Amino acid sequence: MTEEKLRALLDSMSLEEKVGQMVQVTGAFLEEDAVITGPAADAGLELSDCRLAGSILGIAGADRLKRIQERYMEEHPHHIPLLMMADVIHGYRTVFPIPLALGASFQPELVEKAMGMAAEEAASAGLHVTFSPMTDLVRDPRWGRVLESFGESPWLDSRMAEAYVRGYQGADGDLSRPGRMSACDKHFVGYGAPVAGREYNHAELSEHTVREFHLPPKIAAIKAGTACVMPAFQSLNGEPCTASEKIVRKLLRDELGFEGVTISDWSAVGELVAQGAAADTREAAKLAIEAGIDIDMMSVCYARELKGLVESGEVEERLVDEAVWRILTLKNRLGLFEDPFHGSGTEAEKKTVLCQEHRDFARKMVAESVILLKNEDSVLPLSREKKTAFIGPYVDSTDTCGSWAIFQNREDTVTLRRGVAEGGYGENALFCHGCDVLENTRVLGFGVEEVFGQREDRDELVKQALKAAEEADAVVMALGEHTLQSGEAASRGDITLPAQQMELLRQVSRVNSNVITVVYSGRPLDLREVSACSKAVLAVFLPGTMGGAGIADVLFGAASPGGRVSMSFPWSAAQIPVYHNDYSTGRPYDPAGAEQKFVSRYLDMPNSPLYPFGYGLTYGSFRYSSVTLSAETMKAGEVLTAAVTVTNEGTAAAKETVQLYLHDEKATTVRPRRELKGVKCLYLQPGESGEAVFRITEEMLKIWDRDMNFLAEPGTFTVYIGSDSRTENGAGFRYEG
Numbered sequence: 021m022t023e024e025k026l027r028a029l030l031d032s033m034s035l036e037e038k039v040g041q042m043v044q045v046t047g048a049f050l051e052e053d054a055v056i057t058g059p060a061a062d063a064g065l066e067l068s069d070c071r072l073a074g075s076i077l078g079i080a081g082a083d084r085l086k087r088i089q090e091r092y093m094e095e096h097p098h099h100i101p102l103l104m105m106a107d108v109i110h111g112y113r114t115v116f117p118i119p120l121a122l123g124a125s126f127q128p129e130l131v132e133k134a135m136g137m138a139a140e141e142a143a144s145a146g147l148h149v150t151f152s153p154m155t156d157l158v159r160d161p162r163w164g165r166v167l168e169s170f171g172e173s174p175w176l177d178s179r180m181a182e183a184y185v186r187g188y189q190g191a192d193g194d195l196s197r198p199g200r201m202s203a204c205d206k207h208f209v210g211y212g213a214p215v216a217g218r219e220y221n222h223a224e225l226s227e228h229t230v231r232e233f234h235l236p237p238k239i240a241a242i243k244a245g246t247a248c249v250m251p252a253f254q255s256l257n258g259e260p261c262t263a264s265e266k267i268v269r270k271l272l273r274d275e276l277g278f279e280g281v282t283i284s285d286w287s288a289v290g291e292l293v294a295q296g297a298a299a300d301t302r303e304a305a306k307l308a309i310e311a312g313i314d315i316d317m318m319s320v321c322y323a324r325e326l327k328g329l330v331e332s333g334e335v336e337e338r339l340v341d342e343a344v345w346r347i348l349t350l351k352n353r354l355g356l357f358e359d360p361f362h363g364s365g366t367e368a369e370k371k372t373v374l375c376q377e378h379r380d381f382a383r384k385m386v387a388e389s390v391i392l393l394k395n396e397d398s399v400l401p402l403s404r405e406k407k408t409a410f411i412g413p414y415v416d417s418t419d420t421c422g423s424w425a426i427f428q429n430r431e432d433t434v435t436l437r438r439g440v441a442e443g444g445y446g447e448n449a450l451f452c453h454g455c456d457v458l459e460n461t462r463v464l465g466f467g468v469e470e471v472f473g474q475r476e477d478r479d480e481l482v483k484q485a486l487k488a489a490e491e492a493d494a495v496v497m498a499l500g501e502h503t504l505q506s507g508e509a510a511s512r513g514d515i516t517l518p519a520q521q522m523e524l525l526r527q528v529s530r531v532n533s534n535v536i537t538v539v540y541s542g543r544p545l546d547l548r549e550v551s552a553c554s555k556a557v558l559a560v561f562l563p564g565t566m567g568g569a570g571i572a573d574v575l576f577g578a579a580s581p582g583g584r585v586s587m588s589f590p591w592s593a594a595q596i597p598v599y600h601n602d603y604s605t606g607r608p609y610d611p612a613g614a615e616q617k618f619v620s621r622y623l624d625m626p627n628s629p630l631y632p633f634g635y636g637l638t639y640g641s642f643r644y645s646s647v648t649l650s651a652e653t654m655k656a657g658e659v660l661t662a663a664v665t666v667t668n669e670g671t672a673a674a675k676e677t678v679q680l681y682l683h684d685e686k687a688t689t690v691r692p693r694r695e696l697k698g699v700k701c702l703y704l705q706p707g708e709s710g711e712a713v714f715r716i717t718e719e720m721l722k723i724w725d726r727d728m729n730f731l732a733e734p735g736t737f738t739v740y741i742g743s744d745s746r747t748e749n750g751a752g753f754r755y756e757g
């Protein structure tokens with residue numbers, strides 16, 4: 021539709037119709053069994069509130085959405101099509117590894133391809149908008165939603181944000197093309213830093229920290245063209261984001277230039293009352309529209325209060341018109357006025373959903389995202405000729421896609437046992453359950469509750485496991501936290517593995533010294549004792565539909581583990597927050613130095629995490645040359661290059677993730693000791709060398725100074741290039757400005 025016609029449509033709409041466009045309800049009001057991803061599915065809404073709703077969420081399926089769209093448009097006074105939205109966070113039916121794992125691949129180009137596949141599947145099933153990417157920078161693994169993040173580096177998070185948006189929307193951003201869907205960058209801003217890691221808790225962040233760490237991935241998503249942004253639930257420095265003109269109108273729209281649609285989080289507008297920011301739903305509606313929230317997801321505020329606020333003159337109708345214009349413009353960009361079904365249909369579904377190409381790529385992404393944290397005596401890769409016992413609750417689990425895989429069918433998931441068998445690795449393999457994931461507890465999820473008692477055959481299971489361990493040359497323990505112990509509303513204070521799993525590991529490690537532990541989790545866990553009981557540790561996070569196949573490929577050497585730590589694994593939860601891009605302090609502690617009292621340290625534990633950012637082993641063995649710079653000084657506008665030669669001195673081909681870090685030695689605001697600013701992946705055969713060359717630009721040197729100016733300050737910098745954030749392989753240069 022032309023802009024002129026769209027404007028005419030807006031002008032012809034009644035106030036009631038316009039307000040309707042700003043209301044989003046769960047599909048449960050229009051069709052049974054929508055996926056409920058928030059509290060109290062109705063949030064007080066009634067069918068009458070939804071008659072003119074402009075969008076629905078939580079339902080997918082080409083036929084169902086076609087039926088809903090047809091019925092809705094028939095009844096709508098101007099026959100305006102619905103927007104169909106849902107959380108497709110890391111895949112629709114072909115579920116890729118969780119975003120924290122995808123971030124660990126350090127390969128945005130692969131992640132972009134994966135998200136393109138997710139969009140193909142979801143769009144074929146009738147979805148128009150996904151509430152993704154989640155670009156919240158994280159430092160606290162007690163928070164369950166680190167699962168959805170890309171980790172602790174603003175640079176890596178930004179590259180992944182761009183990859184996600186381009187994957188969903190296409191590099192050209194033409195949303196009208198079938199197989200595309202609109203991205204929705206979330207959550208704006210600071211949701212990844214809840215005080216004490218407790219879900220929905222407030223965030224206290226200086227403007228400097230927000231700009232240096234939390235904003236860059238949001239800016240990257242906006243520059244990549246995300247069509248929507250979702251303000252965050254929580255308050256930032258005392259202001260609920262959903263009611264903050266400073267955060268939404270002034271920062272997001274005026275300063276960052278975002279012109280797309282803003283949609284609140286689930287019932288976040290209504291929850292302004294509970295936050296103590298609004299006296300009632302009427303005031304909540306007023307605050308939200310004035311802050312710049314276009315769509316109210318799942319609360320009664322806009323549906324019940326906005327029309328009256330405009331009619332009474334308390335809210336200018338102009339604000340409603342601006343919001344509705346952005347919503348209609350999004351519908352128009354999707355081509356919904358010409359094709360309300362956006363190219364979806366059962367034929368398109370049959371062609372794309374779970375197709376072999378997607379499954380094969382998902383299997384590859386598992387290998388690219390798992391992190392080999394330990395490999396003593398090169399106990400990995402395993403030999404098919406030797407007897408291996410696979411023991412643990414994740415040997416046969418299909419619950420490995422994570423709590424946000426809301427459209428998955430568990431029977432599509434490849435278990436570890438199946439991956440070993442179908443990969444041709446299983447002729448000398450034994451399989452034992454060993455124990456359950458959890459005992460004597462229950463976990464709540466989206467509309468599900470899993471209750472765990474204590475099995476009667478508990479002791480027998482352990483006996484069988486120990487017998488298998490005694491007979492085997494090596495043991496693979498498949499252990500992990502429960503899927504529902506991570507994700508939304510799943511903060512944990514204790515980030516270790518469940519007790520009965522640890523007990524089983526201890527017993528097995530006493531009867532077999534070749535233990536490899538595969539850890540399933542939605543977050544970095546405290547793996548100290550797991551590591552002490554194992555010769556090898558492989559962090560697989562929640563690997564998705566093809567998890568078992570990809571893990572088996574890595575265990576038996578068909579693929580080299582490609583992941584690197586994207587979020588530090590703490591030595592203990594007591595260290596949290598612990599991350600690589602922190603500051604030196606005036607009394608830095610040098611663990612290699614002489615014993616000192618007055619330094620920044622703990623008396624009872626190390627400062628450094630168990631596994632640091634950027635760290636990960638492969639089946640190769642890589643030697644780095646020293647860093648060579650194209651010059652020792654850099655003037656304004658100039659570009660330096662920094663290069664290393666990397667040689668694979670190992671016996672197996674592997675990918676090395678070469679990382680470039682910068683350190684600004686002195687500036688008007690203190691600078692992180694290491695800032696990731698570049699990654700190059702080199703695939704090297706045994707004995708082969710490759711060169712990694714990086715461009716260093718003035719933009720990379722810019723910082724937020726104490727007056728909140730973003731600029732590059734003259735001074736000395738060190739370029740470090742190595743295999744993780746601890747590298748000391750560096751060279752200095754002076755930026756002269």
Ligand code: GLC
Pocket residue numbers: 057058077107151206285286508
């Ligand atoms: C949830 C989440 C948000 C999600 C939305 C819709 O509460 O906070 O990330 O997109 O509701 O499911």
